[in-house]
Amino acid sequence: MSEKKQQVSRRQFLNYTLTGVGGFMAAGMLVPMLRMAVDPVLQESSAGDLVNVGLAVEDITTEPQRVDWKIDQVDAWYESKVGKSAWVYKNDNDEVVALSPICKHLGCVVSWEGSEDYPDQFYCPCHGGRYHKDGQNIPGTPPTAALDVYESKVENGMLYLGRAHPRGEA
Amino acid sequence: MQWIKEDLQQYIQAKEYVDTIIVPLIPYHLSQDSELEKNAFQSEVLSIFAKEIEKELSGRVMLTPNYHYLKSGSKEEELKRINSWAGDALSQPFKNVFFVTFDSTWKKNEQALDGTLIWLPGIQSGDLKSNEMRSFIHDQVEQIGEFIKSYW
């Protein structure tokens, strides 16, 4: 019951924030200059299939962080920029781990500690799928496989990511 | 999920998990030169918005094709047609219907819609490929996502 109450006020709150967003939109349009300054970091590398995702390895901690980057994708009809994301952290052996955020159930995007009730887990907002920090799915929740793992390498202190593979064949 | 063959195969297998549809409402016209660019731009941005939201929540959300209507047309007639889109989904059964739009006239007709209106005010122009636009859309998508999740 109390949860229900909370939900309604949260909904109202979000509704207000959404309608207040117009100001942000205007502000966002005023700073196209910034782009010049930011661009070099996001430039793609020529290093094969692996792409510089704009994250320095020294900035990777043991706490998973989300990185977003773009790749060029050509299919039969279009060439387009496709957004990719990963959850990146260092494991206990100081190795960089990059997990795909795509839920293995039906493909929603999972978040690290996305639910307050499940600290230290990845949480899927769609049907409550959960995964351990290493990407292993938690039995009893909808997903039946672990999160995919990205091919990765480090060059000049920057993180490069490639394709995501199901665990086991990476 | 989107209304494309590949996603629909998955949808049919997993219907019980997909309970929310998103319908983008996009005005179209060729008659008012001064508004043309703005409206076309908003249409592009809204399509991107809708796709990005779908990407975050694809396991539970069906993004319908864009609903286009003549900007100068009768809103009453459009309401009827829009609600018939909603009705088709609700009988599947989808539980939640969300309409996303930049067109403020729907705000006035909000009560008559068989679903929840997400009206995004304000965006006039800009560069779709710029990084600010990208991060701006990113933030917006996050907020709209939170809003939709609050109905689950």
Ligand code: FES
């Ligand atoms: S899509 Fe993640 S639990 Fe269903």
